[in-house]
Amino acid sequence: MSLAITIEELLTWDDEASAWWKAYLDANSALLELPCGIGGTANVQEFVRHIWGVELRWAQRIAGLPPITKEEVPAGPLDALYDLHLQATSVFRGLLADPSHDWNQTLTLEIPRVPPGSLTPTHRKAFAHALFHSQRHWAQLATLVRAAGSPSSFKGDLLFSFALA
Amino acid sequence: MTHGISLEELLDWNEEVSAFWKAHFETSPALLQLPCGIGGTANVQEFVRHIWGAELVWSQIIAGLPVTDYDVWPNGPLDALFDLHVAAVKNFQMVLHNANTNWDEQSVHYPWRVPERPKPTPRKALAHVLLHSQRHWAQLATLLRSAGTPAAFLGDLLFSSALA
Numbered sequence: 550m551s552l553a554i555t556i557e558e559l560l561t562w563d564d565e566a567s568a569w570w571k572a573y574l575d576a577n578s579a580l581l582e583l584p585c586g587i588g589g590t591a592n593v594q595e596f597v598r599h600i601w602g603v604e605l606r607w608a609q610r611i612a613g614l615p616p617i618t619k620e621e622v623p624a625g626p627l628d629a630l631y632d633l634h635l636q637a638t639s640v641f642r643g644l645l646a647d648p649s650h651d652w653n654q655t656l657t658l659e660i661p662r663v664p665p666g667s668l669t670p671t672h673r674k675a676f677a678h679a680l681f682h683s684q685r686h687w688a689q690l691a692t693l694v695r696a697a698g699s700p701s702s703f704k705g706d707l708l709f710s711f712a713l714a
Numbered sequence: 715m716t717h718g719i720s721l722e723e724l725l726d727w728n729e730e731v732s733a734f735w736k737a738h739f740e741t742s743p744a745l746l747q748l749p750c751g752i753g754g755t756a757n758v759q760e761f762v763r764h765i766w767g768a769e770l771v772w773s774q775i776i777a778g779l780p781v782t783d784y785d786v787w788p789n790g791p792l793d794a795l796f797d798l799h800v801a802a803v804k805n806f807q808m809v810l811h812n813a814n815t816n817w818d819e820q821s822v823h824y825p826w827r828v829p830e831r832p833k834p835t836p837r838k839a840l841a842h843v844l845l846h847s848q849r850h851w852a853q854l855a856t857l858l859r860s861a862g863t864p865a866a867f868l869g870d871l872l873f874s875s876a877l878a
Contacts, residue, residue: 552810552817553718554841587856645717652717655878667873674878677719678871684845685852685869692752692853705849708842714820714835 554713556673559680560641561712563604566687566705567634570597573701574627581627583697587689594625600686601633607679608640610656611672641676652676719877721837724844725806726876728769731851731869732799735762738865739792746792748861752853759790765850766798772843773805775824776836806840 574581574597581594590596602622609616623629644650652673660668670678684705691703707713739746739762746759755761767787774781788794809815817837827833834842848869855867871877 552722552837553720554724554837555718558718586860664868664873666875670872671878673717673719674871676717677877681845681848681871685849688849688852689856692856696751706842707838707845708834713838713841714818714832 556676556680557645558713559677560638560645562707562710563680563683564638565710565712566684567601567631569703570687570690571627571631571634573703577699578627580694580697580699581625583694583699585690585693587686587693593690593693594627594630596686596690597627598622598624598630598633600683601630601637603682604637604679605633605640607675607682608637608644610658611675612640612644614640637679644672644676721810721840721844723877724841725803725810727871727874728844728847729803730874730876731848732766732796734867735851735854736792736796738867742863743792745858745863746790748857748863750854750857752850752857758854758857759792759795761850761854762792763787763789763795763798765847766795766802768846769802769843770798770805772824772839772846773802773809776822776839777805777809779805781825809836809840 574593581592581597583593585591585593585596587596588599590599602617602619605622606616608614617633622633650672653671655669655671656675658668658670687703687705691701691705694701739758746757746762748758750756750758750761752761753764755764767782767784770787771781771784773779787798815836818835820833820835822834822836822839824839851867852869855865855869858865
């Protein structure tokens, strides 16, 4: 399987990007109040909450744990939101460390806005989806803050990641 | 190495998404003139040119082919820009089927590489360019929605038929 990007590499890339944005938003906390219309969110803080909250929900689904509800996801502060990512990563790493985990088994999702054909992904697909979901949103966030006059110098492309050589 | 997503699957996902945007712009060509500041582009057509042009350049770099200069890329129309993507996919397929490719050798030199950056492996370079496009398509979807013309783009991997 050498012609692949491993889930471990994707997770490390995801961790890098999350840590970068945590540090950046720690240093530029006013940006959290910037208006944002992506994913139905009102501002950047809600958008970051969406990104990391979704990571945790997918991790829990794949691990067979009850997914955290939207109401249970804290509204802030940033540290509490980042903790969602850390929890997700912990669950993801636990799954990866389990040699008996069957990555080809399917999930049965009950998410109203998801088309019927996408409701039974394998664990492998769901895991990769969760990680790409974050990367796509970080790209959108980089554009949003740049358009608002606060370019972040975020280098989000995989080329710049240390997750793989 | 345990579980992952293959480069063929990433390429299939990339092709699905490119086909979606090609069809969307054929139906709504006025969107190509929408202002866009991403990647140093002035409008959506230039942005799409950047996405598909980057695919072609990286495909040539990875395949060891002469690189098409930025100034030679067509500015349009859409069909000509899509041809950049089609040509890139052809090169990607050629590389993927080349049994002599050393996927784990840090051998890929790209002209704008700075000395402190190591050369990527062909595996990383190919994954990079395919995901470069996906990240930009996500930005484009946001741009169009912000402009009042949502594309109904389902860009997440969950919605792709590239893998089960």
